[in-house]
Amino acid sequence: MSRVVTLSAPLPDRRPRNRRRAMRVLLVDEQDRLLLFRDSDPGLTPVPIFWITPGGGVDPGESDLSAAIREVAEETGLAIDRDDLVGPLAERVVVHGYSDVVTTQDELFWFVRCDAFEVSTAGHTEVELATMTAHHWWTRAELEQTDEEIWPRDLLRIWDHVGHGDTLQLGDVDESTVAPG
Template sequence: MTRLPVLAAPEPDTRPRNRRRAMRVLLVDEEDRILLFRDSDPGITPVPVFWITPGGGVDPGESDLQAAVREVAEETGLAIGEDDLVGPLAARVVVHGYSDVVTTQDEQFWFVRCRSFEVSTAGHTEVELATMTAHHWWRRDELEATTEEIWPRDLLAIRDLVPEPGTAPREPLDLGDVDESTVAPA
């Protein structure tokens, strides 16, 4: 994704459009907290903020699992293996209308149980360093009570899909087509 911080948003119908596969990972610690990053779109005033799971696009030649492992390492500093990933729990097609690009993502959501750790942003891209301004381990009651924007909006429903240890995997929940835009696509 080529999101760059911009000072003024172009007209919605002139924004470039792209489509990609993306892997999102629910990192849940021993206290059952979910790690989220506060992301933003600096091309809009006032700057909107929204909380997101770690994850991102699948690079050419990568498998979905390889992409999920790489994204977790780059965005959090946590080293996991493909065998740590549980899922996919859910899948959807989501449109994000940022001020400088409209991205349609074919997303899958995975789960990883981990110990709480100090997040490292050393692997963040220049864009991530400019737009991802904080991180927080969220408790369920915090997520249920917050008025802040959480992407995906049905995060707790996805979290509740984690199978009990020893149970058979099931088909991912199809969450359908979703629009979580900050700037509506034209």
């Protein structure tokens, strides 16, 4: 995550806009539970809460696979390698309106089967430490029944695509806490 935390939200048409390529990873343990992080936008009152998969932006010169591996290590403490990644499962272009920036992401989703582990946030950035306030291993039943905001909203559809061998095309999606304007 590269956004800057602010205390007040600029008008939608005055927020900076950026575009980046991002990798998201579905980490599923041996009990068929999926790891998600509780994220927030502290620039708004009340502070919106949403749950996200581990992942983030691809650095200049970095491959998609390398970015997925790095993001998992930074956000969870889990070391994986290329052979652990299944996919890409899905791809989409998503717009996220935050209180301080509108980000358009070209996203790929990957799958990793892993043993349950104790999540480490030692690799989190200052912004992640401020905004990502919890993590939880979710069962499918919990995801189906929750009223919590889950990003991507079609997470179960992506999870169900494991093993299909092709990449699910999800198109253009708007998942905003603040309308892009």
